[in-house]
Amino acid sequence: MSKGIAATLVRPALGSAALMAGAALALDLSAFAQQQPPAWAQGRPQSMADSKLAPHPPRMTVTAPDKIPLDKLKVPQGFKVELWAHGMPGARMMVRGDKGTVFVGTRTINRVYAVSDKGGERTHKILIQGPTQPNGLAFRNGSLYVAAIHQVLRFDAIEDKLDSPPQPVDMTAAFQLPTEAHHGWKFLAFGPDGKLYVPIGAPCNICEASANHAQIRRYNPDGSGMEIVARGVRNSVGFDFHPETRELWFTDNGRDWQDENGPEEELNRVGQPGENFGFPYCHAMGIPDQDLKKANPCEGTTKPVVTLGPHAAALGMRFYTGQMFPAEYRGRIFVARRGSWNRTQKAGYDVLTVKVSADGKEAKIEPFLTGFLDEGANAFWGRPVDVMQMPDGALLVSDEENGAIYRISHSR
Amino acid sequence: MHRGVRGPAAVFAALALFCAANAEAAGDVERGRAKAAQVCASCHGADGNSTMDNIPSLAGQPETFTTLQLILFRERIRLVDAMLEVSRPLTDGDVADLAVYYARLPPKPGPGARDAAKADHGAALAERLRCATCHERNYAGRDQMPRLAGQREDYLLHSMKQYRDNQRTGTDTTMQGVLYGLSDADLAAMAHYLAQLR
Numbered sequence: 175m176s177k178g179i180a181a182t183l184v185r186p187a188l189g190s191a192a193l194m195a196g197a198a199l200a201l202d203l204s205a206f207a208q209q210q211p212p213a214w215a216q217g218r219p220q221s222m223a224d225s226k227l228a229p230h231p232p233r234m235t236v237t238a239p240d241k242i243p244l245d246k247l248k249v250p251q252g253f254k255v256e257l258w259a260h261g262m263p264g265a266r267m268m269v270r271g272d273k274g275t276v277f278v279g280t281r282t283i284n285r286v287y288a289v290s291d292k293g294g295e296r297t298h299k300i301l302i303q304g305p306t307q308p309n310g311l312a313f314r315n316g317s318l319y320v321a322a323i324h325q326v327l328r329f330d331a332i333e334d335k336l337d338s339p340p341q342p343v344d345m346t347a348a349f350q351l352p353t354e355a356h357h358g359w360k361f362l363a364f365g366p367d368g369k370l371y372v373p374i375g376a377p378c379n380i381c382e383a384s385a386n387h388a389q390i391r392r393y394n395p396d397g398s399g400m401e402i403v404a405r406g407v408r409n410s411v412g413f414d415f416h417p418e419t420r421e422l423w424f425t426d427n428g429r430d431w432q433d434e435n436g437p438e439e440e441l442n443r444v445g446q447p448g449e450n451f452g453f454p455y456c457h458a459m460g461i462p463d464q465d466l467k468k469a470n471p472c473e474g475t476t477k478p479v480v481t482l483g484p485h486a487a488a489l490g491m492r493f494y495t496g497q498m499f500p501a502e503y504r505g506r507i508f509v510a511r512r513g514s515w516n517r518t519q520k521a522g523y524d525v526l527t528v529k530v531s532a533d534g535k536e537a538k539i540e541p542f543l544t545g546f547l548d549e550g551a552n553a554f555w556g557r558p559v560d561v562m563q564m565p566d567g568a569l570l571v572s573d574e575e576n577g578a579i580y581r582i583s584h585s586r
Numbered sequence: 587m588h589r590g591v592r593g594p595a596a597v598f599a600a601l602a603l604f605c606a607a608n609a610e611a612a613g614d615v616e617r618g619r620a621k622a623a624q625v626c627a628s629c630h631g632a633d634g635n636s637t638m639d640n641i642p643s644l645a646g647q648p649e650t651f652t653t654l655q656l657i658l659f660r661e662r663i664r665l666v667d668a669m670l671e672v673s674r675p676l677t678d679g680d681v682a683d684l685a686v687y688y689a690r691l692p693p694k695p696g697p698g699a700r701d702a703a704k705a706d707h708g709a710a711l712a713e714r715l716r717c718a719t720c721h722e723r724n725y726a727g728r729d730q731m732p733r734l735a736g737q738r739e740d741y742l743l744h745s746m747k748q749y750r751d752n753q754r755t756g757t758d759t760t761m762q763g764v765l766y767g768l769s770d771a772d773l774a775a776m777a778h779y780l781a782q783l784r
Contacts, residue, residue, distance in 0.1 A: 228720045231650050231730030232757050234657040235678045282757050284663050304662065306755070355752065356759040378763070 229515045232282045234263050237576040243555060247545040249582055252500070255543065258570060258581035259296040262287045265572045265579060267361060267411075267490060268562040269311040269318075273333040276562075277318055278572065278579070281307045281359050286320060288336050289579070296579075301339055302329075309411070310360030312370060314395060321360035321372060324351035326397065348397025352377070352386050357409040361490070366420045370395050373424070375409035380429045380454050380465055388453050390424060390444075404442075406450040406475060412490040412560070417505065421445065423479075425488040425509060428457055430516040437461045438481035439488040441509070441528060441537070450475045479530060480537035485514035486522030490560030490572075494527075498567025499584045503527065508542065508569060510558040523547035523554045525561060525571055543571060543582065613649070613679075618687025621680055625672050634691040641668075642741040646693035651732045652685040654757050664755060695736030700782045708779025711772055715764060725783055730757055739781035746773040 239260045247255050264280035265287065271277065276289040278298075286302040302308060302320065310321030318329040320342070326349045327342035329335075349372070352358065357375025365371055369392040376388040383389075390404040390413070403422060413424035422444040428437040437457030455463050455471035458481050462471040482488040490510045494503050506529045511522035525543035530536070546556035557575040564570060568583040622634075626644070630636050634645030644652065658664035659673035660681070676684075712718070717734075721727050725735035734742065748754035750765040750773065765773070 225719060228729070228731065229758050229760060231654060234654055234661075234757075235681070282663070282755075283657075283661060285661075353752075355755070356763045358759075 227516050227518065232264060233575055233577070234283055236261050236263060237578065239578075242576050242578055244580075246555070247543060247580070249543055252586075253582055253584050255580050255582050258579045259289050259298060260576070260578040262289075262298055262579075263577040264574055265577050266559045266574050267309050267311050268560050268570060268572055268579070269313045269362075270562065270564070271313050271318070271333045272316065275333050275336065276570070276579075277301070277311050277313070279309045279311045279320070280574075281309050284308060284322075286311065286318075290336070299336065301332075301336065306355070307359040310362035310372070312362040312364050314364055319362055319370065319395075321351075321362045323355055323358045323360070324349075324353045326351070345397045349393060350397075350400075352384075354387075359411070361411045361413065363413060363415075364395075365392065365422065366415050367392075368395070369393060369399075371403070371413065371422065373407060373410040373413070375407075376453060379431065380463060382454060382466065390422070401447065403447045404444050404449055404451060406453040406456075407442075408453040412488070412510070414492045414507070416443075417493050417495050423491070423493075423507065425482065425491050426451065426453075426478075427487060427489075428485070429454075429463070430485070432457075432461075432464050433484075434517055434519075435484045438484050439486055439511075440478035441480050441482055441488065441491070441507070442476065442478050443534065445476070451478075452476070479534060480528060480539065482509060482526070482528075482539070483511060483521050485517040487512035487514060488522070490562075492561050492563055494563060494569070496563050496567025499569075502529075505529070508561045510561050510571060512557045512559050512574065513547065513554055520547055520549075520552050520554060523557060525558050543580075546573075546575075613682035613684070613686035615683070615687050615690060617679075618683035618685070621684055622687055626684070629668065633694070634688050635694045635696070636738055636741075637696070640740050640744055641738070642745075643693060643696075643737055644688040645691035646726065646733050647688055648727045648729060648731070648733065649685040649689040650729045651727060652688050653681055654730055656681045656684065658755075658757070693733065693736050695781065695784060696738055698739065698781065701778060704775050705779045705782055708775035708777070711768075711776050712779060717764075717776075720760075725780055734780040735783035737781060739777050742777035742780055743773055746777065 239257055242257060244257055249255050262278060264283040265278045266281060267279040269277050274291060278287040278289060284304055284306060285300050286308050287298050288301040289296050289298040305320060305322030305325055308320050308322040312319040316331050318332040320327045324346060326345040328345060329339055329342050332339060352374055354377035356377045361373055363371050371390060371392045373390045374387050376383045388407055389402050390407055390410060391400055392403050393400050407426050408429060409427045410424045413422055415422055424442050426440040426442055428439050440458060442451050452475040454466045455468050456475045457463060459477055460472045488509050488511050491507050494506050494508055506527040509526045509528060511524050513523035514521045523546040524541055527540050527542050529538045547554045556573045558571050559574045560572045562570045568581050571580045629638060629641050630644050634643060636643045656673060656676060659669040660676055720731040721734050727733035746765055749761040750768055752762055
């Protein structure tokens with residue numbers, strides 16, 4: 175780590191050898207070779223020393239449907255939002271099986287839910303309980319893939335066995351993912367190339383990442399053939415593939431404690447495998463990091479297509495390819511913003527659309543689903559995390575705070 | 587320890603999720619008192635202040651903290667042998683009742699002499715790590731961040747080591763990040779400083 179960090183963040187050592195990085199731990203230490211401020215408090219300037227900002231606690235109990243204020247939600251003219259499923263604390267990333275089961279991953283509560291649509295009502299069960307933060311889900315050839323920090327599990331023929339899930343095929347050894355939990359929760363998706371795409375967040379707020387962190391990889395479905403497709407990615411929890419160019423587009427969460435208003439979250443496009451998206455030296459549209467300094471910090475890095483708000487936590491995203499929504503929505507990206515903790519004025523807590531011009535040079539952002547945040551009171555009641563298009567073209571939105579999934583439809 | 591899919595009977599099959607009828611009801615202090623007397627007091631103390639080695643005091647813990655920890659125990663996300671069986675039958679309503687009950691109990695720090703040098707070292711570390719940002723200037727805690735002031739020193743040290751060594755998870759990964767790389771001596775100094783706070 176550069177001397178810049180030591181000078182601005184770490185107070186002079188108290189003279190105790192104990193303060194040097196002596197504790198040898200059985201984790202990947204390459205990012206922590208020297209003493210560092212703690213991951214969460216790293217990079218906080220003195221001016222923010224008395225800040226009261228802290229991550230929000232999760233809600234781990236069931237929220238009854240009559241406690242979900244649906245009438246506060248707003249969508250554009252012609253659209254309707256309804257409560258599609260509920261009773262699943264921690265509901266986050268969604269994937270749909272070939273037979274129509276919607277699988278829902280979580281973080282803290284360590285569950286994967288399976289939602290069945292009985293036409294008119296949804297029921298769900300806790301399909302899997304136990305793996306650490308099983309946020310990443312993908313589905314292929316009848317199998318559900320689950321990524322839980324560094325574990326990769328595959329449940330075969332799962333939709334025929336919802337009542338009695340099989341022992342998973344454990345592919346953890348093949349994938350060899352780093353074990354750090356901080357920014358270690360996963361998003362998963364198969365690309366049009368049939369490969370499984372896996373992000374690995376930096377295990378810190380700001381630090382020089384090892385060769386194994388702050389990147390997006392792809393693998394063959396069995397964990398062989400690992401390639402790094404994007405570098406300099408701080409923490410991506412959502413991506414999709416452009417329906418025409420088939421390129422990978424991903425959201426990325428910006429660092430904390432640099433500024434109330436930034437660096438903003440990013441929407442990035444991977445044009446070349448291995449492209450560098452800036453972390454840790456260059457953020458958003460070319461903002462140098464305030465702590466990790468180097469000459470020409472943004473040289474050789476790729477800027478985002480567009481930024482997605484300060485500290486707003488842009489997570490799940492999908493290109494819309496359906497027929498139900500008006501034609502102007504086809505090709506737009508729907509992005510869920512879980513909402514900020516590192517900002518005194520809360521930001522996000524909504525779903526946006528991003529319309530990118532054909533040449534990729536202009537992007538127009540519009541709000542799509544709002545109402546979770548009361549800006550005047552600076553308080554939120556819901557946190558949208560993922561979006562998913564259904565076969566009929568409706569859009570599902572998961573709400574981690576209420577353990578619910580909303581369905582947004584359009585009628586002509 | 588890495589928690590994989592659990593045991594031989596690993597994956598839970600067809601667990602229907604109960605929509606507890608009182609899931610959103612506020613906790614009731616008197617119900618909490620009765621439940622605590624029945625289930626918790628023998629270890630955590632009749633008044634919520636523990637006199638048993640390595641067992642934490644619960645008096646004065648923020649309601650959200652107690653709520654979430656009981657759920658972590660019940661759901662087998664946080665694995666502590668002594669808590670496994672007692673937490674299993676707790677409903678969301680029981681959890682809420684216990685949380686409001688304990689939040690209102692006055693904390694009483696345990697006995698123990700203050701080692702000035704050790705406490706000063708701990709105080710300086712806590713300042714550098716910005717512990718008060720979450721745990722408050724008086725270390726009384728708030729929301730999901732526990733009260734540290736006056737907690738049992740042995741329990742504070744044990745907890746911090748567990749976070750540092752990735753053997754305990756909180757409701758997010760903040761504490762693993764905060765304590766990463768600290769020495770046993772660092773943690774002992776902070777445990778002493780915090781336990782001595784009145």
